[in-house]
Amino acid sequence: MRIEYVEAVLAVVELVPPGTALTYGDVSELLGSGGPRQVGRVMSHCGSFVPWWRVLRSSGHAPDGHEAEALRHYLREGTPLLGHPNEYVRTGEGRWRVDLTAARWSPDDGGHDRIDAIAEHLELRLHRLSVDDDGMSV
DNA sequence: ATTCTGACTTGCT
DNA sequence: AAGCAAGCCAGAA
Numbered sequence: 001m002r003i004e005y006v007e008a009v010l011a012v013v014e015l016v017p018p019g020t021a022l023t024y025g026d027v028s029e030l031l032g033s034g035g036p037r038q039v040g041r042v043m044s045h046c047g048s049f050v051p052w053w054r055v056l057r058s059s060g061h062a063p064d065g066h067e068a069e070a071l072r073h074y075l076r077e078g079t080p081l082l083g084h085p086n087e088y089v090r091t092g093e094g095r096w097r098v099d100l101t102a103a104r105w106s107p108d109d110g111g112h113d114r115i116d117a118i119a120e121h122l123e124l125r126l127h128r129l130s131v132d133d134d135g136m137s138v
Numbered sequence: 139a140t141t142c143t144g145a146c147t148t149g150c151t
Numbered sequence: 152a153a154g155c156a157a158g159c160c161a162g163a164a
Contacts, residue, residue, distance in 0.1 A: 001161070001162070023146085023147090024145075024146055024147085025146070025147065028146090028160090034160065034161080035146075035147090035159060035160045035161090036146035036147060036159080036160085037144065037145095037146050037147090037159065037160055037161075038146090038160060038161065038162095039145090039146080040144070040145045040146055041144070041145080041146095041160090041161075041162080042145095043145050044144080044145045045145095047145070052145080055145085056145095057145080057146070057147085058146075058147055058148085059147090062145090063145035064145065065145080066145070095152075
């Protein structure tokens with residue numbers, strides 16, 4: 001994963017407000033580059049530097065192995081949840097997920113501008129590199 | 139070049 | 152809700 005891509009993903013995730021969330025696929029679409037798996041890869045390696053719990057699977061489930069920690073954040077931030085988070089907290093057995101129809105972040109004008117800037121910057125940097133590489137495939 | 143892998147997604151059972 | 156198959160994009164070996 002190019003460092004340019006990592007920085008762009010992290011920059012977008014930092015914009016996601018408390019109590020809201022995006023899917024991996026959302027992030028890749030906002031960036032206009034890569035795909036959900038690429039975003040997931042970035043988060044698995046560098047997610048600890050940003051509010052990683054605000055990036056979810058399309059199902060609304062938190063990333064495997066991080067459910068408990070993510071749930072603490074959701075309860076504190078008032079993120080809309082579905083299922084039985086309370087039971088999960090008490091017994092560790094209840095099934096739950098983030099209510100994406102309610103929690104999904106839609107960028108306001110300001111956020112849109114910043115995201116556009118990030119996406120554009122990323123595109124420029126990636127394009128410059130690809131040009132350097134072109135024609136030299138030995 | 140080929141194959142395997144993965145904090146993914148969608149569609150179908 | 153859960154499991155599976157395919158499609159997907161890149162990095163690693």
